[in-house]
Amino acid sequence: MSWLSAPIDAVAWLFQGGAVYVFALMAVACAVAVVVSQNVVRMAFWLILSLAATAGLFFSLNADFVGAAQLLIYVGGTLVLLIFGVMLTASGPFLQIKSRPGEMVLGGVVGLVLLGLILSSAISVDWANRGPRSAAETVGVGFNTPSSGNTTRELGLKFLGANPKDLGSSRSTLSPGFLLPFEIVSVHLLVVLIGAAYLARTKRRRDTANSEASNLSAS
């Protein structure tokens, strides 16, 4: 059964931490495909794959709730909204609006320079030894270890202002928390909903409105 060993090894590699690299490669390749492809519908498809792979990266970073929110809101909500936009606007000649090749080359060169700048500055910093570690490793009573995931309870406490890492220790202090940003975001969402409904409504044309007004005044 030697021919079975290669796929079994590959599956074992995936389950022992190799899936992270598959997700990373998929996110990067699909993001590049979004830039390169000229068709809007294909761009939307590559963007869906890239965002889903990023959700996989979130799961690998022990951020299960953020990953689930990414899948639900981004992939399930925002991307569907964008695809509706494509459907409503991409009629015939507007499906492909080509950029000039010179612009693409210039954009690629500038992008590569920017990538080199960001990468060189990010890698030159020793992130592991910056700032105090404080109680980052201790786990409060009643909480899971970071590797077991389930971050919703910690996130909820963080919104209320308590630091879950400090709960079991003597230095249990309340920080301002994220209640005010939470309220601001909820009001912001309401404003955005009203604004989007106002902007996207079908307008009555000016001349018919005028004629109706003149009819009313005449009668």
Add this chain to the structure above:
Amino acid sequence: MLAPAADLNMYLFVAAVLFVCGVVCMATKRNAIGILMGVELVLNGANLNFVAFARHTPLGMDGQVFSLFVIVLAAAEAAIALAIALNFYNNHLTIDVDRADELKG
């Protein structure tokens, strides 16, 4: 055969590529919806940075909370920008942003 554990630099690399792809997408696409997709890519790269720093540095859960806010704001931004793009399409019968030059000074 154990895969080597992914470190912070790998996530920073992926996030940098997402960010640069989004910026190039915003700069070169002429379709308004394509520009919106570039904005989504940029926000996604920033999100990945937030969560990676939450895991690998003393930042803690603050990074995840911030990424949740970013996701919500991206949804709001997409809704408003799409409404604006639809209005532009209704008025000009095209979605090419190079035609939107009536306010040129």
